[in-house]
Amino acid sequence: MAKLRRSMFFTLAILALIFTALISISLGAVKIPLEEIIAVFTGSGGGTNRTIIFNLRLPRVLASALVGLGLSVVGTFFQGLLRNPMADPYVLGISSGAAFGATLAIILGLGLFGLSFAAFVSSLLVVFFVYIISRSGRKISMNTMLLAGIAISAFISALISLLMLLNHEEFNRIIFWTMGGFNITSWNTIAFSAPIILIGSSIMYVFSRDLNVILTGEETAEHLGVNTELVKRIILILGSLVTATCVSIGGIIGFVGLIIPHISRLVVGPDNRILLPFSGLVGATFLIFADTLVRFLLRPTEIPIGIITASFGGPFFLYLLIRNKRNKEGM
């Protein structure tokens, strides 16, 4: 029975993903009807549409799907690992580190590749620093990590504000970058990010059963034969890598890594072996959807995707919280 429900949820999630992706490819300055899209993918479609799909829309859809998947998977894992429902992929200072690198790159005029690279490297540096602080002997304290991440984020945000103040002419670009978007996606970005995000998420998935046990307490997990310190380390490293990749291609897209795991947990329950892939699917769908709105709402201007994710995600999450509270009180 439970298994049937589960496969139904997965089927629905996959259908929703395909459907949203098709809509996203179809909509835009030039509307491409569904039969055209199918024709192009089967190899018989005509010239202009083919160029639009393969050079503009498909890379965008793929990039937003990858980032949505990556952020949701990492969010799920970090919430479990830190045993904190407020945790998201950015909690260890990755976002502020990336923003700092991006700000520097924009001010120094490093160009697109330089920007992504700077964001990627500086976010990893910050996480590494947080990790070093939180390590005592053989063990890493998750609480210290959380607090150190918050403290360092605050400090770096101050530095960024200062840099923006001193370089007023770049203010808009920096703000726009931090709010995220996929308007500059190319096949190159996908070639670089897809392997890291997909392989990283898959390796993390291997440890989903261990994470289940860690949720019941680190000490208990050790007594059940889980090498908690090793699992923690692997997830922290891979999670940071995946998040840094996501941020470097899409900017700091808020809320996805926080609410998608929660929404998915409400639907399929806490078992990470189910939750993780489901969360990834829902996250991918949600970001494709958000990116479609980005292009559509204020045509011909694009709005930063962070505005969409937060303004949709926030209220929807509140609705779920209230409904969940009612259900519990009803019991």
Add this chain to the structure above:
Amino acid sequence: MSLLKVENLYFSYGKNKVLKGIDFTVYENKMVGIIGGNGSGKSTLLKNISGYLKPDSGSIFIKERNLGDFSIKEKARYIGYVPQEMPYDFEFSSYDVVMMGRMPFLKRFEQEGEEDEKIVREAMEITNTWKFKDKSINALSGGERQRVYIARALAQQAQILLMDEPVSHLDIRYQVEILSLVKELTLKGILVIVVLHDINLASQFCDEIFIMKEGRIMAAGSPKRVLKADKIKAAFDLDVELIHNPVSHIPYVVPTLKKMREFKVI
């Protein structure tokens, strides 16, 4: 062959020496109770035996094999650990929690099979938890939750069961229920080492009692031999009187209260 042997064990948290030379050997499956004041090292001793903490010096042998030679997974096949009753944030069902006890036996990509399901079911039937197998662990009462944790240790097929104050937060009915269940397990061939706060529960249920004080075992033996007014005075700094329980013939410990006129009115 000894089941569990602890040899000259020392452990400290940083500079704070907690265990100062623990020695004991257990040869048969029974229920061993550890009592002692706060900070006497009871929980630390348990965590050293479980392998969660590494001793500064000294050794622990399980079936005459050094604990240091066990991998984390191997350890989990011998030692089950039941934590203090605690709240729980995520909504796993009782069945899922007990199934986690099968972790030490599964390879990384191996799925739980029929054999595991059978073992889990047995463990839940012994502990009388099968009836709420689909209920969230959060929705259970403290006593029920504790029974689920015991079921998990059984699913682990542990030969040594370590329990750190398993009944401290439970009401008296559940205390007796849980300890009776554990006592039965010893008859089925499990060695139980349990830290208890309540001396009388220890006296009622345990075959052997260790009294700990300042990181040492200051007395060990059957309740009748160990529970003496002078020893309890030494361990807890408390005057007690011992009353003979006419039904069970085990000692019952009652704190000596000052006489009414000795109470100072503040």
